[in-house]
């Protein structure tokens with residue numbers, strides 16, 4: 001592959017940087033985003049990816065629950081669970097259905113609601129811990145935390161302290177900015193939101209909480225802006241180190257009235273590959289079937305992604321599509337990669 | 350030899366301009382990674398098409414009849430003779446469809462259907478003749494199976510049948526029904542359909558008469574990798590002999606609503622098969638991406654796996670649609686996809702020459 005990479009504008013330099021583990025600049029990444037030579041971009045990202053995780057593709061056995069039934073503004077994926085509004089009794093019953101040998105992690109996110117203050121969030125976490133003690137709880141996006149803190153008048157640190165005490169294992173986190181269909185392209189606003197959430201990242205680090213991070217982009221977004229956003233995530237990670245996994249996500253909204261330009265396959269892979277190259281301080285890059293389709297997920301494993309997201313398990317319903325563990329492992333193996341159950345890994349540690 | 354060494358050895362030979370063998374192809378299929386296949390396929394694409402353009406045609410598919418006695422187990426389109434849902438489009442309806450297409454700037458109709466026992470050569474001569482009388486369009490039509498059946502019904506040789514169809518207005522023949530050109534596979538999925546040699550024979554006859562055709566491959570039903578590679582070899586051999594194929598178009602079996610059922614192979618597998626087609630078919634000029642079956646994302650990526658053509662923008666294709674493939678793309682969206690991949694979109698005719 002090396003010869004081909006050398007043919008892109010400045011490619012030889014970039015190859016040397018990647019091989020020696022040197023950091024790429026934002027302008028290096030912009031050049032890569034713009035190249036027509038997607039194969040070489042993929043090969044560069046794949047070099048980094050294999051240096052970090054070899055031939056592995058990680059996945060989790062997880063179940064999603066949305067306890068308010070409201071759309072989640074910072075995550076197009078969590079959004080898809082919004083349609084089912086669950087009463088407290090209903091979601092407790094769903095919890096009881098979860099088989100602890102099959103499901104390892106509960107992914108608990110929701111659209112923020114003023115009815116759910118900090119006490120309510122803590123109560124939910126405590127209830128899960130009591131009902132299903134073996135389940136890891138990954139919960140809450142930044143906007144849920146903000147809303148709860150605002151209602152209670154607590155600082156980020158106090159908010160997170162209370163949740164950790166209740167039994168929270170890690171944060172869902174998600175995008176550092178919220179998006180709604182009426183303002184998906186207000187770039188300035190999105191950036192401002194990112195800055196407002198930086199103190200939450202610091203507070204989470206202080207409490208030993210880790211989280212996932214995503215970047216939500218529109219297919220017509222200026223690449224410069226996407227890359228600046230990724231560089232900002234890299235800064236935060238340098239400082240706080242709490243991000244476990246990066247997911248690039250195309251903006252979507254659960255409504256037929258909102259027309260959003262279809263993502264091109266090139267842009268989806270550019271986001272994965274450039275994300276991998278720029279975020280050199282972050283271990284995992286996700287290309288999940290839920291975000292990309294099964295086929296694009298498989299391809300992404302060769303363009304920098306080493307994480308398939310969750311095997312979504314019975315009892316869960318993601319717009320009608322459910323991919324169980326066996327099927328997910330088969331899809332991963334079909335690409336020549338080795339599937340690794342993430343939580344089995346941490347539990348054995 | 351280690352697998353990676355074997356891949357490197359094949360790649361070196363390939364990049365020095367040598368033709369690869371069946372065994373080389375099989376080893377690439379088994380051991381080369383996705384990026385290696387992309388790079389090799391793209392190398393061949395640039396060698397054959399150095400200009401950074403992607404072609405497409407504005408055309409319309411017309412399925413003139415769905416009546417068919419063959420009952421292929423992978424087909425969700427046909428209705429057996431006597432079925433209430435069977436149809437034969439009237440000339441008025443066909444003309445109406447052509448008029449709409451011509452008004453939208455289209456230049457080609459792709460006219461295909463089932464093997465309908467009621468339709469003899471006179472029907473086709475009349476249809477093609479009157480289309481040509483009324484419209485200035487290119488007729489890309491029928492398939493090897495239809496031509497063999499027309500010849501049989503009309504008690505004529507295949508060559509004479511093609512010659513008469515051509516005289517009445519048929520310009521080129523799509524290479525549909527190629528499925529996988531290995532009788533072991535064909536017997537399982539379409540026992541009543543033409544054999545490999547019959548299919549190739551129709552293509553050879555057409556080429557000898559000076560007509561151009563395409564070739565297709567429908568993989569992913571009961572076939573194994575060896576079968577697909579054998580298919581590529583058969584196409585390459587005939588192309589060496591006649592040079593009559595304009596393009597090669599692989600796609601995967603679409604199981605929805607078919608008797609055969611089974612699972613659909615993924616876009617990952619498609620990109621591999623597409624790349625291998627480009628790598629091995631060094632004598633077929635064009636490779637077409639199938640966004641109808643693969644969806645826009647994988648089809649766009651196909652441009653890095655050997656494809657230099659995006660097929661047709663206008664979509665009315667009941668055969669694949671009946672089996673659940675319903676991706677749709679208008680010309681604007683198609684152009685956006687091509688630009689986004691770094692290429693210039695260019696309209697073409699059926700001979701893959703630029704138009705406008």
Ligand code: SF4
Nearest residue numbers: 417419420421424463
């Ligand atoms: S594939 Fe063609 S020949 Fe076979 S049943 Fe369908 S229409 Fe008939």
